Amino acid sequence: MNKTTLLELLAQVQSGTLTPTAATERLANLPYEDLGHARIDHHRSLRTGLPEVIYAQNKSPEQTTEIFTRMAASGIDVLATRVDASTALRVTAALPTAIYNQQARTITLRQTSPGDPKGHIAILTAGTSDQPVAEEAAVTAELFNTRVTRLYDVGVAGLHRLLDVRDQLAEADVVIVCAGMEGALPSVVGGLVGVPVIAVPTSVGYGASFDGAAALLGMLNSCSPNVTVVNIDNGFGAAYTAVLIARAASARG
Amino acid sequence: MNKTTLLELLAQVQSGTLTPTAATERLANLPYEDLGHARIDHHRSLRTGLPEVIYAQNKSPEQTTEIFTRMAASGIDVLATRVDASTALRVTAALPTAIYNQQARTITLRQTSPGDPKGHIAILTAGTSDQPVAEEAAVTAELFNTRVTRLYDVGVAGLHRLLDVRDQLAEADVVIVCAGMEGALPSVVGGLVGVPVIAVPTSVGYGASFDGAAALLGMLNSCSPNVTVVNIDNGFGAAYTAVLIARAASARG
Amino acid sequence: MNKTTLLELLAQVQSGTLTPTAATERLANLPYEDLGHARIDHHRSLRTGLPEVIYAQNKSPEQTTEIFTRMAASGIDVLATRVDASTALRVTAALPTAIYNQQARTITLRQTSPGDPKGHIAILTAGTSDQPVAEEAAVTAELFNTRVTRLYDVGVAGLHRLLDVRDQLAEADVVIVCAGMEGALPSVVGGLVGVPVIAVPTSVGYGASFDGAAALLGMLNSCSPNVTVVNIDNGFGAAYTAVLIARAASARG
Amino acid sequence: MNKTTLLELLAQVQSGTLTPTAATERLANLPYEDLGHARIDHHRSLRTGLPEVIYAQNKSPEQTTEIFTRMAASGIDVLATRVDASTALRVTAALPTAIYNQQARTITLRQTSPGDPKGHIAILTAGTSDQPVAEEAAVTAELFNTRVTRLYDVGVAGLHRLLDVRDQLAEADVVIVCAGMEGALPSVVGGLVGVPVIAVPTSVGYGASFDGAAALLGMLNSCSPNVTVVNIDNGFGAAYTAVLIARAASARG
Amino acid sequence: MNKTTLLELLAQVQSGTLTPTAATERLANLPYEDLGHARIDHHRSLRTGLPEVIYAQNKSPEQTTEIFTRMAASGIDVLATRVDASTALRVTAALPTAIYNQQARTITLRQTSPGDPKGHIAILTAGTSDQPVAEEAAVTAELFNTRVTRLYDVGVAGLHRLLDVRDQLAEADVVIVCAGMEGALPSVVGGLVGVPVIAVPTSVGYGASFDGAAALLGMLNSCSPNVTVVNIDNGFGAAYTAVLIARAASARG
Amino acid sequence: MNKTTLLELLAQVQSGTLTPTAATERLANLPYEDLGHARIDHHRSLRTGLPEVIYAQNKSPEQTTEIFTRMAASGIDVLATRVDASTALRVTAALPTAIYNQQARTITLRQTSPGDPKGHIAILTAGTSDQPVAEEAAVTAELFNTRVTRLYDVGVAGLHRLLDVRDQLAEADVVIVCAGMEGALPSVVGGLVGVPVIAVPTSVGYGASFDGAAALLGMLNSCSPNVTVVNIDNGFGAAYTAVLIARAASARG
Amino acid sequence: MNKTTLLELLAQVQSGTLTPTAATERLANLPYEDLGHARIDHHRSLRTGLPEVIYAQNKSPEQTTEIFTRMAASGIDVLATRVDASTALRVTAALPTAIYNQQARTITLRQTSPGDPKGHIAILTAGTSDQPVAEEAAVTAELFNTRVTRLYDVGVAGLHRLLDVRDQLAEADVVIVCAGMEGALPSVVGGLVGVPVIAVPTSVGYGASFDGAAALLGMLNSCSPNVTVVNIDNGFGAAYTAVLIARAASARG
Amino acid sequence: MNKTTLLELLAQVQSGTLTPTAATERLANLPYEDLGHARIDHHRSLRTGLPEVIYAQNKSPEQTTEIFTRMAASGIDVLATRVDASTALRVTAALPTAIYNQQARTITLRQTSPGDPKGHIAILTAGTSDQPVAEEAAVTAELFNTRVTRLYDVGVAGLHRLLDVRDQLAEADVVIVCAGMEGALPSVVGGLVGVPVIAVPTSVGYGASFDGAAALLGMLNSCSPNVTVVNIDNGFGAAYTAVLIARAASARG
Secondary structure, three states, X not given: OOHHHHHHHHHHHHOOOOOHHHHHHHHHHOOOEEOOOOEEOHHHHHHHOOOEEEEOOXXXXXXXXXXXXXXXXXXXXXXXXXXXXHHHHHHHXXXXXXXXXXXXXXXXXXXXXXXXXXXXXXXXXOOHHHHHHXXXXXXXXXXXXXXXXXXXOOOHHHHHHHHHOHHHHHOOOEEEEEEOOOOOHHHHHHHXXXXXXXXXXXXXXXXXHHHHHHHHHHHHOOOOOOEEEOOOOOHHHHHHHHHHHHXXXXXXX | OOHHHHXXXXXXXXXXXXXXXXXXXXXXXXXXXXXXOOEEOHHHHHHHOOOEEEEOOOOOHHHHHHHHHHHHHOOOOEEEEOOOHHHHHHHHHHOOOOEEEOOOOEEEEOOOOOOOOOOEEEEEEOOHHHHHHHHHHHHHXXXXXXXXXXXXXXXXXXXXXXXXXXXXXXXXXXXXXXXXXXXXXHHHHHHHOOOOEEXXXXXXXXXXXXXXXXXXXXXXXXXXXXXXXXXXXXXXXXXXXXXXXXXXXXOOO | OOHHHHHHHHHHHHOOOOOHHHHHHHHHHOOOEEOOOOEEOHHHHHHHOOOEEEEOOOOOXXXXXXXXXXXXXXXXXXXXXXXXXXXXXXXXXXXXXXXXEOOOOEEEEOOOOOOOOOOEEXXXXXXXXXXXXXXXXXXXXXXXXXXXXXXXXXOHHHHHHHXXXXXXXXXXXXXXXXXXXXXXXXXXXXXXXXXXXXXXXXXXXXXXXXXXXXXXXXXXXXXXXXXXXXXXXXXXXXXXHHXXXXXXXXXXX | OOHHHHHHHHHHHXXXXXXXXXXXXXHHHOOOEEOOOOEEOHHHHXXXXXXXXXXXXXXXXXXXXXXXXXXXXXXXXXXXXOOOHHHHXXXXXXXXXXXXXXXOOEXXXXXXXXXXXXXXXXXXXXXXXXXXXXXXXXXXXXXXXXXXXXXXXXXXXHHHHHHHOHHHHXXXXXXXXXXXXXXXXXXXXXXXXXXXXXXXXXXXXXXXXXXXXXXXXXXXXXXXXXEEEOOOOOHHHHHHHHXXXXXXXXXXX | OOHHHHXXXXXXXXXXXXXXXXXXXXXHHOOOEEOOOOEEOHHHHHXXXXXXXXXXXXXXXXXXXXXXXXXXXXXXXXXXXXXXXHHHHHXXXXXXXXXXXXXXXXXXXXXXXXXOOOOEEEEEEOOHHHHHHHHHHHHHHHHOOOEXXXXXXXXXXXXXXXXXXXXXXXXXXXXXXXXXXXOXXXXXXXXXXXXXXXXXXXXXXXXXXXXXXXXXXXXXXXOOOOEEEOOOXXXXXXXXXXXXXXHHHHOOO | OOHHHHHHHHHHHHOOOOOHHHHHHHHHHOOOEEOOOOEEOHHHHHXXXXXXXXXXXXXXXXXXXXXXXXXXXXXXXXXXXXXXXXXXXXXXXXXXXXXXXXXXXXXXXXXXXXXXXXXXXXXXXXXXXXXXXXXXXXXXXXXXXXXXXXXXXXXXXXXXXXXXXXXXXXXXXXXXXXXXXOOOHHHHHHHHOOOOEEEEEOOOOXXXXXXXXXXXXXXXXXXXXXXXXXXXXXXXXXXXXXXXHHHHHHOOO | OOHHHHHHHHHHXXXXXXXXXXXXXXXXXXXXXXXXXXXXXXXXXXXXXXXXEEEOOOOOHXXXXXXXXXXXXOOOOEEEEOOOHHHHHHHHHHOXXXXXXXXXXXXXXXXXXXXXXXXXXXXXXXXXXXXXXXXXXXXXXXXXXXXXXXXOOOOHHHHHHHHHOHHHHHOOOEEEEEEOOOOOHHHHHHHHOOOOEEEEEOOOOOHHHHHHHHHHHHHHOOOOOOEEEOOOOOHHHHHHHHHHHHHHHHOOO | OOHHHHHHHHHHHHOOOOOHHHHHHHHHHOOOEEOOOOEEOHHHHHHHOOOEEEEOOOOOHHHHHHHHHHHHHOOOOEEEEOOOHHHHHHHHHHOOOOEEEOOOOEEEEOOOOOOOOOXXXXXXXXXHHHHHHHHHHHHHHHHOOOEXXXXXXXXXXXXXXHHHXXXXXXXXXXXXXXXXXXXXXXXXXXXXXXXXXXXXXXXXXXXXXXXXXXHHHHHHOOOOOOEEEOOOOOXXXXXXXXXXXXXXXHOOO
């Protein structure tokens, strides 16, 4: 559904040709756009108020570019994750205002004017190497219009580094913790804060880390009950849920 | 810290013997009660406003009873999870107002007067067999003073059962989904709602379910970005985080 | 066994030199062609009425080309799967009428004149990234002379996409479902149709997908009893069995 | 939906109050019966023409008995699988015509008069110990009105035992193979027949069989392309799909 | 080799009948005592100055009793680990001065007069449930004549509990940390102390703890470089190595 | 096939009624005895000259007894492995000359008069707890008429115990090594001898031994090239192959 | 130890300067050659009568070349396995008579004059792709002076291919079976022959073959008792043990 | 904290401006240096007397160079591990006195004047291929000012090689054993020495070594109680703990 279609529909509502109820119905049931290889769900964005997102990893550069361009055409914000450099080149050539973040491996296209950020997310890393995953989360949360505080390299082997940022932690509505190796940081953070902690195991480590499986298991067995977990390296997913929580919380004050 | 100690402390504040700042400090640093085998953290309850919780599974009946009784002595609400029948007998003998829920395997002791419930959690199961885990979550959420809607046996193989409860789902601030076997339900529910979904894999299944590992992996790989995951059969943990989210959300209206 | 040999044999039957029983015996026991590294089983094709198939993945380009050429010499249809670009170049150079499908990684050589397609297979994918596996299945089924309906990108996180193709699903004699990540789609499809569903886990995903193992486990634990499973990324195997089922079913009308 | 409701509905069709199309619609959307812990889907049986099935393993004896009784009340055939002796006692006390098969761990209740069997399934076991799983499949297929040929203890270490039953194999429309340990039998059978083979890994074995995982992996990696696989010990699921295939095939003649 | 034999041998040395070199040779090569099922290595105790140890888990009560009695006969201290109640009854009946510790599942027999303890080990647990493993370590270290400080229930989710015992930690020559679930405690402790930390994963937990495997993996991936790891629940092994380290360290002052 | 049948057949050969070729044919194709649940292969014993063997673990006591009795009726030696006490009672009641070995969990029935033992097998264990597996191997080898030397409790942590039996090792035609825990013994033994070593991982151990998987992996990765491996606890299989090797070797002298 | 050294030593024995006993002692204890990174064990070759072997996989080309050259200097036969092309180039440059077999990835240097081959090994593959592993075994066995019969591409899905080589199988003293995917071939072969079968799982396959783990597990669980197993792709190890068995057997005639 | 800051602080102590207690406090709490991506903990080095260490594996060359340079600026010794060649080029360009060890993959910068080495570590490898891991340990221990004895290629398949270095082993205060494949060496060494053994599994091996997991499991299950384990290929961690032990032990004399 492109913007024109949407505006025409809204015009019909304004003119009384279409009742609001009927319009809602049509919006909720508007057929997605069928590209053959992908079915773009334009009204999800309208329904949730969140940008469209493309997971680029197993798609060809051509597929990603086509989907991104179609989504952009509807005038909303667009995010692509897991984008390699060659795909990024192709997408930004097609859409020069789209921005590629090499560390986060994201392309973002901001087309709307968000107001003030809603809610506040603290994003922690145990070590420097967890930063790409944390940045994927941060870029996502910021495009989704949420305030982000980055607190990096505060792993548990040097506890004073974590204790020093305790005040900053206390201000967040929700905390994302990215950690590889033993994945112990979410449990410790979970004990320090009274808000939900979303744990992101990273594939940082070697040997018996089994590409992040050790960290994943550690986080699932956390003794802090306010910890939930997402897939290994899934910075985007952590941010998505964190945004939902932060928005709810931000309405409190 | 028992109630008397707390009151004396507050009296000192009232009389000006102690400044509020100093009192806050003391409360935050009050030594836990050391039972030798366990260190009870009384002020966690004061700090978070949530009941005290005992995980009884690997404790002896004597240990559970002693910890439960000490916690109860401070006048707050107490919850024990993973309680077998013989431990339950011993605890309820010591505290006759405590209630044992055999299916949920919980003991609850309500000693405070909560006001109206804050927030609303929908709890779903894929099948009848997932019910004990769902009930652990429900009992927890209710003791934590949150409204719970139970929507059981709505697994994906009979999609109309799920679609029929779509309206009830839409009212919840957060959704808990308990499922064993292939663990597909959270992904489907995640696509239907715009709020966080907490997925609880259950150990229901046989053969290649590997005691819930298949469901766990399925949920971690969910294609719905609003899904986060807790440990297998961890109904309590899911409820704990859900309560935090529901409380935040409930302040919106 | 090349065609000439076959014809001579049949001529002997016609002329009465050989009884039909004896001919059958000889056909069933005709020695395969021994290439040293491979023993080609020519009469399998005669027996089953299905094309010859080469699994090229662990073979050298030379080996694949030699086997393909020998099989082609007997005049029947030939299929090679898991063919990389350099092997494809070599085979198509030797046999210019053979067709390489880069996405499906197949080479097909049609040498017979099949009649009308027998039976009808619906092939579904959960996402765009599952398409190569689905195409391997589709190319196989079409060479085996079965009608194929492609229904791609209908994953469970956007349920309306699947429900929209429900009518098309209902017409199939058998359904192949290709899905990575959590592998939930076969269970949902299994609940919607009354025919066998063959589930193909794909290696699409990351982290705890463990290269398709998560999807595989999910499918094996499906709560829909009409779901059976093949190896990860095994589009060919799914199509082979689906063809057998579709042929049986097609005789019903 | 009980029989009365169904008859009233059909009466309305007869009298012209309801068109056949509308009736079909209502049948397909009739609400299931909600028991609190389970939602019985009565019209599945009407839609598929197959009996209702209860998976009893993770249900309490009370739950199984209640669901079985409700299903039986609608006048159709009912099957319960994974039934232990104490649950069986309770169900058969309530429904004296129900039959408990101790080896297969099934309860069957035949209430309809099926005509001649449709289709033909051969069920093989590698060893004596695989028999309970094979019997679960056989009981299921027979209640679903399909002809069953049992060919037990024909494992690959004594190949002549298998070759001796080759003629019986050749008559089947579909073959179910139950095997534990190395799970090699389905591959060998797959090479001998031209129909679909459904492989059921069993938990028979010790040590590195890892409760059937070795057999499962072996079957998933079968070099015979007509083999698909179900979960470990899932005799019921194998039979369910086999019945669908056999019915289709039986219409050929 | 019992004490008498040893003294006779030493007497021969004193009297010149045997050279010191020859005596050393004989001591080093003295045949162990062959019980048929076990070969007791008496001179290990002489060589290392540490008690004899029996791992009782996979032995029959008769075997354990026989080995324990033979070892005791040589006059040295004896330890048996993993002793169940019925075996304990039999051993203590034979040797009334032997002591059974039910929680630690050890039997100890003190027959020598050790001097002052050498070295100092701190033993920590994350939770109450890890205590049996910690006690196995403590009993071992104490029989081996090392000072033990028990610091139990100081898991990372309540960091203040751990920080409160920091002074006691600082006095130890080596630290043993027993933790199940996510196994995060050794990393945090490793960052707080400047001595070796021996991590003991415990089988405490459920679901994705996989009987201690999650804790084990976490500890192996510790970001603190002074952490080494022993097998799940191996309190004895941790204590054995800790004793060796503590003895070395105790000589410093 | 019992002995009488065999003799009659041979009589026919002698009298010229049957040619040797035809007799061979009949022997090779004699139908096994079909008990419904099991197909006994009587002529395997005739062909290999080895006793009949029953794996009793997953069979009912009735099944084991029936198969054992039928086998015994043909006059040959019979072995049953993995026999529990109650099954043993039933079998030995039916066949009073059969002997139950409780530690090895075997029943043996000697009905032939073997000549001198052929070949020589050394059987080693790393510890006392590996003895049941070693005894299963020893009982098997002895019934199969091979000389056995038992060398128990010679694990690698006390190397002198192993070096002391080096001379006995050197006399064997083949060595079986049973070890649990880290499974290191076969590698060390493999370096000491010039004959094949068959490694049997045992399920002795705890925690990260994962029921023998650690020992199994260790043995498969042995750096000694004369080591081959059988399944965990498979003393029988090790002995079976060892007997074949020892017989071949014994013919050398 | 080179040949000259050996002859000098033997000359001393002949002349009476050295007793045979003393010479034996010196031979058994001759220091290996210490290259810093490797300790070459020259007298192993003398003791076993088998060539020296280098496992090149984790060694640098320089290391492999140095070790190979030193071994060659002692005048015996030398074998290197897992040799990549660049290492081969370097070794054969240094030793022009050494032969590189690219498929088997071996370098062989024949410097002795072996007599007639001793014993007979049949080497089977399930498919064409297993050939490199089989060739590693064949090259090894042939250098070790054993007769080899290659029987390739006889997998179980086309049973007639295997049955056709039954006569050739029957002549072997020992059989090596190389198979990937489901690894079923050793069980079937084990049932056809009366000699030891050494199973080599290969890493041929995809998806749930897990790089050969599925085949490995299948072979370990073989229902044929004459099957033992080596590591995945370990053609060399299989041949080494097979040679020992074949030599013993060859002395029978 | 650079040296100047430190000296100024100490000057204040000398002049009486700052008490020793206050200075200690400030040293222990000095803020680390925050580089955005990393928080350098300068006073750890002061506190422990050990060099600063950078784990370079998951860091960009730029990050590693920046952190290394900052650490070097404080005048202490610096070590970087897991450094690839391109990173090494960049670091040594910035700091020409830093030394890159290609085999160990370390960069070391010696800026202090250590006195005599404290303590003595023996480092063993099972084979030539384990050398890189052993060298990482050796380089670490030497920079940390400990005496190192390298004993390489002494694997258990050739026991005499190990027994020959027994005297050198006996002199060490602690032993590090690096081994891949079956990982048996630590158990054997553990039985030969009376000091702690730190086992380092290496990723050397193939097939069922699963990249070092087999060796890791073997070592965790060691029957020698003086063995503790670190992560696969973690030479640095082994050396770090070994240094702590050796220092303690060295003070004994």
